[in-house]
Amino acid sequence: MPKFSLKQISGVVPAMLSTFGEDEKLDLKRARALTSHLCEKKIGGLYLTGSTGEGFMMTAEERKAFVEAVIDEVDGRVPVIVHAGAISTAASEDLARHAAKAGADAISSVPPIYWRFSDDSIAGYYADLVQAAGLPMIVYNIALAGLVSFEMIRRLGAIDGVEGIKYTSTTHYDMFRIKEALGEDFRVYSGSDEMAVSGLAFGSDGIIGSTYNLLADLFIRLDEQMKAGDLAGAERTQKEANRLIFCLLRYDLLPALKLLLKSEENVDAGICRRPFTRYAPDQQAEIIADFRGIKRELGL
Ligand code: MN9
Numbered sequence: 001m002p003k004f005s006l007k008q009i010s011g012v013v014p015a016m017l018s019t020f021g022e023d024e025k026l027d028l029k030r031a032r033a034l035t036s037h038l039c040e041k042k043i044g045g046l047y048l049t050g051s052t053g054e055g056f057m058m059t060a061e062e063r064k065a066f067v068e069a070v071i072d073e074v075d076g077r078v079p080v081i082v083h084a085g086a087i088s089t090a091a092s093e094d095l096a097r098h099a100a101k102a103g104a105d106a107i108s109s110v111p112p113i114y115w116r117f118s119d120d121s122i123a124g125y126y127a128d129l130v131q132a133a134g135l136p137m138i139v140y141n142i143a144l145a146g147l148v149s150f151e152m153i154r155r156l157g158a159i160d161g162v163e164g165i166k167y168t169s170t171t172h173y174d175m176f177r178i179k180e181a182l183g184e185d186f187r188v189y190s191g192s193d194e195m196a197v198s199g200l201a202f203g204s205d206g207i208i209g210s211t212y213n214l215l216a217d218l219f220i221r222l223d224e225q226m227k228a229g230d231l232a233g234a235e236r237t238q239k240e241a242n243r244l245i246f247c248l249l250r251y252d253l254l255p256a257l258k259l260l261l262k263s264e265e266n267v268d269a270g271i272c273r274r275p276f277t278r279y280a281p282d283q284q285a286e287i288i289a290d291f292r293g294i295k296r297e298l299g300l
Contacts, residue, residue, distance in 0.1 A: 002079075002103075002104070002105040002135060003079070003105060004045075005207075006106060007103075007284075009045050009079045009081070009105070009106065009187070009205075009206060010044075011043065011045075011207075011209040011223055012043050012206070012208075012212050012220050013044050013046065013081070013134075013212070014038055014208075014210075014216060015050050015051070015052035015053065015208055015209055015210050015212070016034065016213065017034065017036060017053060017258060017269050018048075018053040018055070018273055019033075020272065021270050022271060026058070026066060027270050028066070029067060030270050031073070032069055032070075032072075033267060033268065033269075034213070034261070034267055035069075035070050035074060037066070037267045038213070039074060039077050041220060042220050043134065043216055043220070044078065044079070044206050045080065045105075046070065046074065046078060047081045047108065047208050048067055048082050048104075049066060049084075050083035050110075050140065052213070052254065054075045054272060054273055054276075055083050056085075056207070057273045060091065060094060060095060062148050063165065064095070064097060067098070069244070071156070073204055074151050076286045079106070080103040080106075081107065081108050081235045082095070082106075082107050082108070083109060083140065084096040084099055084100060085108075085109035085110045087112070088112075089125050090173065092112075092128075092129055093128060093129060093132035093133075096129045097133055099133060100133045103203050104135060106135055106138055107133050107135045107137055107138070108138040108139070108140050108166060109125075109126070109137070109139070110142060110145035111145055111146065111148055112135055113136040113146070114123050118273040119152055119155070122152070126159055127137045127151065127161075129157050130161030131161075134161075136163040136164070137163065137164075138160055138163070138165060138166050138187070139156050139157075140165075140190065141168060142166075143169065147169055150174055154178075154182065157181070157186055162203075163185075164186060164189065165193050166189045166208050167188055167189065168192055169191075169208045170192060172190070172195065172198050172199055172201075173202065173203050174201050175188050175202040177200055186206045189205060189206050189208045190204040190253065191208055191209055193207070193219070193245055194238075194242050194245055194246075196238060196241075198224055201231070201236075207219065210254070210257065213257055213292075214242055214248075214260055214261055214263060218237060218244075219237075219241065222237040243298065244261060244294055244295070247256050247290055247294050248260070250281075251277075251279075251287055252272075252276055254276055255276050255279060256279075257269075259279060259284055259287055260270060260288065260291055263288045264291070264292075
């Protein structure tokens with residue numbers, strides 16, 4: 001039985017980085033270190049093995065081992081959502097079932113990728129996953145996997161067990177429409193970190209994103225400002241955060257996040273798997289200097 005319902009998942013949810021050692025091998029010690037670092041902050045949960053978590057770079061066994069280690073380290077402190085998407089329904093079902101057994105509170109998945117599956121196939125995929133896991137499903141709508149239409153969101157939301165969506169798109173007016181079509185209880189999580197204020201203003205229940213691995217404090221402040229009705233304050237925080245995010249986006253995002261976690265937060269999340277960029281020492285120094293320059297300007 002999950003400890004948290006989706007209603008209890010809100011606030012800032014880092015899409016957690018997965019941790020690999022210098023040899024690209026999965027490193028569970030580093031996974032635990034990053035987990036405990038993030039859990040010391042007022043985060044609203046963790047989202048595992050998705051795009052930020054290099055899930056599609058990992059074998060099923062590695063994904064399972066990572067999920068188990070993180071859930072063990074979290075020890076019930078915050079809700080855990082596991083991205084169970086894989087290339088076939090059967091492989092995803094296996095991951096979804098495992099997530100449930102391991103103690104996850106919810107599962108999530110991008111629509112099946114690579115082939116252009118029909119709407120019927122995509123709907124069937126989500127129904128099968130919910131069935132396999134017996135956990136609430138958060139559909140993951142992201143351009144990387146091919147955005148689904150509003151009509152399709154409505155159709156997927158009507159599937160028993162599909163209880164929310166991670167909405168990584170910039171058309172935030174659809175967040176209102178999703179709630180109108182599927183009810184206020186249908187959970188919407190905003191996925192564009194650069195637009196967290198907008199996502200929250202347009203009715204999303206929380207924010208799930210990659211940069212919260214590094215910038216959780218700023219976004220927790222932003223979330224609190226939004227909750228307090230301090231829109232002007234939240235906008236100021238978003239502008240600050242965006243200067244840092246745009247700096248990150250000048251580089252390969254995931255390797256840059258790992259590099260800066262180490263230099264700025266003293267947390268060693270290791271490296272990314274190839275073909276993500278592996279920065280040479282002089283490039284690393286340049287990225288760190290670039291990021292620190294902006295932090296200094298912002299007085300952070
Ligand atoms: O949904 C992430 N999207 C992608 C999550 O990875 C494409 C976001 O958190 C972005 O990484 C972030 C930076 O652009 O907004």
